Amino acid sequence: MTGTIRPLVKLLVFAAVTLLLTALLAQTLGAFPAGGVNYRARFTDVTGLLPGDDVRIAGVRVGRVADIRVVDDTVAEVEFTLTEDVPLATGVRAAIRYRNLVGQRYLALTEGPGERRPLRPDGLIPIGQTTPALDLTVLFNGFRPLFTALRPEDVNKLAYEIIQVLQGEGGTVSSLLSRTASLTNTLADRDAVIGRVVTNLNTVLTTLATRDRDLDRTITQLQEFVSGLAADRTAIGEALVNLGDLTEATSSLVGEARPPLAADIRALDELAGTLNRNSAVIDSTLGRLPQRYESLTRVASYGSWFNFYLCDFDGRVSAAGQTLNPVTFSAPAARCATGGSR
Incomplete structure (x- = not known):
């Protein structure tokens, strides 16, 4: 049980000290304590000053603004409270000043010239001894x-x-x-x-001014070109539509022709390989073709047919496994002489 009471006592002491310090802080930062002596001051303008704002002397907070009201239709009267240990003289001066740029203000009291007679409670500081806030x-x-x-x-x-x-x-x-x-x-x-930028810009504008005719001509031609396009917009639109149709038809045509074209390309590849392997035979054949064409020309010189003459013939006949005597034939015609056509 003792082990439980000791932490509880520590907690209570800590809470009491914390509450006491919090109360002191609230009293210091909070509203000015009740009581004190009331005074009044009249201003031509108290814009921004609110009840509860500070009253300060030499920057030290000595009171607070209690009330603000209008008197004589055009004058603002500020009622404020000071602590009893701060006496005021009849020559005191009051001014409304800014606490910060947010707009918070306070009432500042300063010692003024004149007699040092004390200002009675609820005494009035006249307009001649007050200064309104600055008009920011x-x-x-x-x-x-x-x-x-x-x-x-x-x-x-x-x-x-x-x-x-x-x-x-x-x-x-x-x-x-x-x-x-x-x-x-x-x-x-x-x-x-x-200034330098303006000077450089002036140089640029001067250069443009010297080329104003070329620039004007370019703009004119561009305007004519755009006007021509605008005039032919219907034809251009139709041409684009037709071009789209042509592209679609061409794409379908290419799609249909692609398989046969691929087969032809493969066959050409095989043909090229065959020709390359038989290049010697092809060269020999091409070398003999002129003579063959010359002989064929003489044979076909009689008309659109070829004449052939049998000049020589020899052969053997086999029958029943036996070979008979060879058969030989030679034509005595002059055309069968050496060098003639065969």
Whole structure:
């Protein structure tokens, strides 16, 4: 049992410490504690200021805005609460300032000239001693040409520095002008590059201007060509259709002729092999053909037939296994003489 109670006690102690620290943190970051002294301040413009926003002196949070209302039809009255240990004098000045670029604002109190008489509770700070917030729209519109040439992170940094300088929270006008001058030099360098691009473009346009007649002629001829195609679009369309039909018919014809063509190619391959193997016989035959053609020409010179004469004949006759005497015949005609046709 003891082994179970000890971890439980540790868990309870840890939870109690955590809750205490969380409460302290919530009290520090949360709403301003109740109580304190109420004061009022009148402004010509309190756009962006909301109930619950901070009231600060020298950057230290000393109170909060309690209420905002309109008085005298055109004046905004801000009611705020300060801790009791922060007294205000009648010459105090109030200004609405930006906490960040998101738009959050706070009420800043500063010591002003004049008597040091304390301001009574629920006392009023008149319009002459208050300053409304900067109009960021008007301010940033003046810097728009500069912002358009910068990266977003540079725009945010420069804008925040501008607000701080103009609200008197940090930096000086000299430092702001120094940074602005640096950015302006960067833009000037870019402007030089743009100037060179424009100069080069001017050279290109000058070259085109010297060739304007050739360019005009080319454009005119192209326009005529396109117009001719447009005028013959019907004939061109029909020709394309007919070409498609021809292609389809040709493809079917080639498909039908492919098997016989393949067989013929194989037969030609065999024929070529046979001729190559008998090249000697073919050469000998071709060499004797002129003489044979000459003899045939003499034989066929009498008409469209061939005349043959039997000049010599010899042979043997075998019968019943016996060979008879050879038979010989020789014609005495002159044409059978040596050198005649046979």
